[in-house]
Amino acid sequence: MTNLHLLTHHTPSPIQEVTLPELEGCGVRWLVKRDDLLAPPEAPDFCGNKWRKMKYNLLEAGKQGCTRLITMGGAFSNHIAAVAAAGLLFGVDTVGCIRGEAVYPLNPTLRGAIDNGMELRFVSREDYRKLREKGLQPELPGDYPIPEGGTNALAMPGCRELGEELLLQLDDPGHSTIAVACGTGGTLAGLITGLQGLPCIGIPVLKGDFMTATVQGFHGLFTGRQWPHWQTIDGFHFGGYAKITPVLLSFMADFYTQTGIPLDKIYTGKLFYAIFQLIQSGYFSPGSTVVSIHSGGIQGN
Known part of the structure; x- marks a missing residue:
């Protein structure tokens, strides 16, 4: 990073x-x-409370040598936008699990996330609920999960x-x-x-x-x-x-x-x-x- x-x-x-x-x-x-x-x-979308929440998460991800951020959120999530912008700014891949089916044309938040290099995965509301309960887990070596909204101990x-x-x-x-x-x-x-x-x-x-x-x-x-x-x-x-x-x-x-x-x-x-x-x-x-x-x-x- x-x-x-x-x-x-x-x-x-x-x-x-x-x-x-x-x-x-x-x-x-x-x-x-x-x-x-x-x-x-x-990276204008990497700002506000998302900047604050992600600061120490990103520093920890860099310390661990992570190469991809994985997160989740709704279709209008500022967090999704901010993680995508942070990935572009700090040179790391990003994945966003989006609650609900894709609705086209995509809204400005999701279009911006794609423009900033984020891979979007649309998840049914039932599967999203299960993912929220289970918590995001690394899929590959180098993955760094960030929870919905960015709230964790490092936030x-x-x-x-x-x-x-x-x-x-x-x-x-x-x-x-x-x-x-x-x-x-x-x-x-x-x-x-x-x-x-x-x-x-x-x-x-x-x-x-x-x-x-x-x-x-x-x-x-x-x-x-x-x-x-x-x-x-x-x-x-x-x-x-x-x-x-x-x-x-x-x-x-x-x-x-x-x-x-x-x-x-x-x-x-x-x-x-x-x-x-x-x-x-x-x-x-x-x-x-x-x-x-x-x-x-x-x-x-």
Whole structure:
């Protein structure tokens, strides 16, 4: 594997302040941690929380002399896109097991993965469920499996560094709340461990009330303890994973026009809509700051 130095020598992603006329008078400062800008120019899909999760996995793969990354995900998975881009950037083959039958024409995420050299294998939903339960295994010498969403023990320190980085960048962390979108829950789980007790909110982009228990499970499995001062807030999934509505698309378009920050319709669009609604409804106290993590995923648009 080549270019691994890019993982250990990088500048912190910037923070951008958001000012919206609809939120004037709320007294809440809204900042955006632009982790979408972590990507090197030659691999724009390798960014955000996927960069954080894969950092130590890729370093370990390089240490082991691995020649192929194997992973799994849905048809709209930012993780699939990021693994494919990482393979191109670091000079390693990639395989993606995709949930469900192929639907042509392929969506932008899957087309981009193929363009970046990934071999796609479409797996029936039943076989995918069995694969998820069993866990990915090496098929050949040199294979390095990365689980769905990228969440494993080596993903935790990468996401923890995101929290530690934020603490150094914020001028008033004591009055700040951090917010992040949740798919598998791994980013939230790791982020919490780096925030030193700073309040943190996870916005699930899937239906169901399982996310809190999932994150608690990751904490127990990967850190051996539970962590305080965080919560998940449901109700902003717009019908479920990868489901969109005209309201969401209109918000994303207006937000881009006013801020210049592009959002994706799977994760960050729903996160930022949630924060907008929470600020507007008075959820955050006047004088406080909320920091939204922009985790990338623009290729999904």
